Amino acid sequence: MDGAVARPQRSGLRPPTAGAGRPAQRAVELRDPRGRTTLVTRPMPEQPGRFGRPVPGRGAEAFVDRVDPAALQTPAVRAVLANVARICPAFLPRQVLREGTRHVLVAGTIGRAPVVAKCLAPAALRGPQAAQLVDRFHHEVAVYRAFVRHRPPVRMPRLVAADHDRCVLVLERVPGRPAARERHPANAPTPGEVRAVLGAVRTLNLWRPPTDVFDQPLDYQTEIARFHSLGLLTDRDAGDLRALLHGLAAVPRQLCHGDALLGNMLLAPSGPVLLDWEQAGWYLPGYDLAVLWSVLSGDTAARRQISQLAQSGGTLARDAFLVNLTLVLMRELRIHDLPGAGEEQRIMIRRLYDDASLARRAVRAAVGTR
Structure with a gap:
């Protein structure tokens, strides 16, 4: 609300005007003159390729994941790996990339191909937003399947396998950051x-x-x-x-x-x-x-x-x-x-x-x- 919280007003957005000689659509310019740096982020490691070092190789050798047996044995990860195995029996898990309240991401390989399994976390299926999260996951599965039929003009991970009912996606793992x-x-x-x-x-x-x-x-x-x-x-x-x-x-x-x-x-x-x-x-x-x-x-x-x-x-x-x-x-x-x-x-x-x-x-x- 305008009156609920008093915030300092800063110029920087040039409002549109209907003045003669200048179209209104060219008059709006969202500009932020502050340019302040106040938050601290973690430094990102160098990565191979166009935005970093040369690519050392292709396929699984481009990734040097450290296998963490303990992380792969948590109940949530074991549950999602069982679902992944149903559609990709050859999936070999190597590293848990994320174990959150909504999603679990596990990096692994199928043969020599590096892949990532993305699954809804078991806790998310029992939470108050379960229906919404399931609908979003189903939508993402549908999008990846649509992109198989209609190839988009941008780079995205290739779909390897999907299980709509169990909310599992197995995707190509692309090197980068x-x-x-x-x-x-x-x-x-x-x-x-x-x-x-x-x-x-x-x-x-x-x-x-x-x-x-x-x-x-x-x-x-x-x-x-x-x-x-x-x-x-x-x-x-x-x-x-x-x-x-x-x-x-x-x-x-x-x-x-x-x-x-x-x-x-x-x-x-x-x-x-x-x-x-x-x-x-x-x-x-x-x-x-x-x-x-x-x-x-x-x-x-x-x-x-x-x-x-x-x-x-x-x-x-x-x-x-x-x-x-x-x-x-x-x-x-x-x-x-x-x-x-x-x-x-x-x-x-x-x-x-x-x-x-x-x-x-x-x-x-x-x-x-x-």
């Missing part, structure tokens, strides 16, 4: 890496597969109503967003990854690889760009480039990007603005509120120029 280790990294990727990531996202967004292959994961009206009821959007905010949405009713949807965080972008020898397709589908244009803009708070140049890309399609593209950006920022506030946050998280939350103010003013200015 995430573009960032944290959701909101302070140390942004290099300019070259940012350009590569934006290029991959832009290529995906411009792809036009058959419209019946993917669905529309996001109900914009429902999202506006939800954030309004939570107090993150004021009455005026909700009204402005609905006004922009009304003008976007006839705009064709754009295929988006849906969760284009830097942690879901693997910098591989062949270029960026997009991971975790649970939320892929048709969105208003610019959704993936809005996600990237929201997490690159420390990279003013990248944000300027994203803003220019998002608005290159004209006024409607600008309006769609602003709707997406506002809802993405509301979601980030909902995730991170929690009691008991430490100092580093409070700094990030203040940044998010500043960014939300920028987006809110841009939306109001865009409504005023229609």
